[in-house]
Amino acid sequence: MVRRFSFVPVVFVAVAIWAPFTFAQSIGNDDIASSAITASEISPSSAAGTSEDNFFLRFANAYREDWHPTQPAGAAGPQRRGYPAPLDSIPFPSPDYSVGGTSIIGAPDTQTYPLMQAINQNKSRIKVYGWLNAGFNISTSDKGDGANSPAAYYYNPNRITPDQQVLYIERLPDSVQTDHVDYGFRIAQLYGQDYRYTTSKGIFSQQLLARNHEYGYDPVMFYFDLYVPHVAKGMNIRVGRYISLPDIEAQLAPNNYTYSHSLLYTIDPYTQTGIVASIKLSDHWLVQAGFSGGNDVAPWTKDVTPTGTACVDYTWSKGGDALYTCANSFNKGKYAYNNVQSYYETWYHKINATWHTDTEAWYMYERQVPNIGGNVVNPITPETGANGAFCSFGEKTCFAPEVAVVNYLEHEFNAHNYLSIRNEFVDDIKGQRTGYATKYSEHLIGYGHWIGSTVLFRPEIRLEHSYDLAAYDLGTKKTQFIVAGDITYHF
DSSP states (O other), X not given: OOOOOOOOOOHHHHHHHHHHHHHHHHHOOOOOOSSOOOGGGOOHHHHHOOTTSOHHHHHHHHHHHHHSOOSXXXXXXXXXXXXXXXXXXXXXXXXXXXXXXXXOTTOOOOOOOHHHHHHHTTOOSSEEEEEEEEEEEEESOOSSTTTTTTSBSOOSXXXXXXXXXXXXXXXXXXXXXXXXXEEEEEEEEEEEXXXXXXXXXXXXXXXXXXXXXXXXXXXXXXXXXXXXXXSTTOEEEEEEEEEOSOOSOOSSGGGOSSSSBOHHHHTSOOEEEEEEEEEEOSSSEEEEEEEEEEETBOTTSTTOOOEEEEEEEEEEGGGTEEEEEEEEEESOOBSSTTOOEEEEEEEEEEOSSSEEEEEEEEEEEEEEEEBOSSOSSSOOOOOTTSOOBOOOTTOSEEEEEEEEEEEEEEEEEETTEEEEEEEXXXXXXXXXXXXXXXXXXXXXXXXXXXXXXXXXXXXXXEEEEESSSOOBTTTTBSEEEEEEEEEEEEO
């Protein structure tokens, strides 16, 4: 789905970039301890200060302890059920391979946050936290707004961009224990340029679909979790608006290896509003089934369509390998706002202690998509925000499929530095997802560097090519090269 916008202000960029380095200068040099420092290892006594300290001093002390720890790690928390986590977090976004629609059943919540450290020494299960994220890109495309498309999220070339400023309020259910029902919830607020990718029709969508605002607000997640331990090895039921289940990547900046997103991820569904149940049958098997009103549409819009979701995750090699098979959205498939039928296969593989790889392939389609090829009499006007297709001569509508595959190869240098290599191929057969009926390849090398566990800088270089048509720089170039980077400042 092509989403356009204009000029980018830089106020939030200045805040996101200036604030952490101001803190760093106030507390000493930028040397990082060689051992892993996670948010759960901040010492409450040293980070929070004394009871006489004011809030802002406690907040600053939380960063001081995170960046230059003076206390030993706290006592180990509850032991997880099942296989050990395959990855280290940090430096990677999560210790577990990505499975959507549920928190990891059997994994304890050990995360703490600077803001909660200042509020109550991270003693409550309800947590308030978030981040400021901003980035830049230097591109060979230069024809103005939207010229980097379909590359994302840096849609506009040669800009500094306040991508997403996010606030979470959440409680995770305790799924380690098996003796009582527990609950959780999440309310996630997003403001910035990236709202145009998460927008769901009917939920403040006039900002994008009617007014095409540069920045916008999106309540990207609001859901309730009910954990029932007595079904198999645990069942989680999620009700509300949640991120669609499959994908290596996610909309929220801390959940990704790289600043930019693959073409595959850019053009697939983002959120659904409905219900999904996730059942852990054993350490090997997890099954999921859900029902929603469709992709990126609120239940009260005319585009709502009863839509099913069904996924199976199989894990082996003591947690080192996982195969996630997912029919993310299936119904009659008739053209509507983002009503793509989407089927995914994702393989996660841990090569050794420092290398792992993630590979995802998908097939998507819509039926009866309006022809915008200029080769039909009295063409049907596409819906706002939902592309038409380049159909054969004389067809008013047509079947519009897409196929894609992406691979991430990840290397951990140490607890604060990692390497990302991404390669992908996309065939937008009728041009319905990107606006150009062409094949694409994309190649990226990125690097991640952490300051403590609260500031992440991710520079990258990216080369991409469209084979059948010129799809970059507003349809004038087949090849695009970008140097970019972002910074994420957690609070």
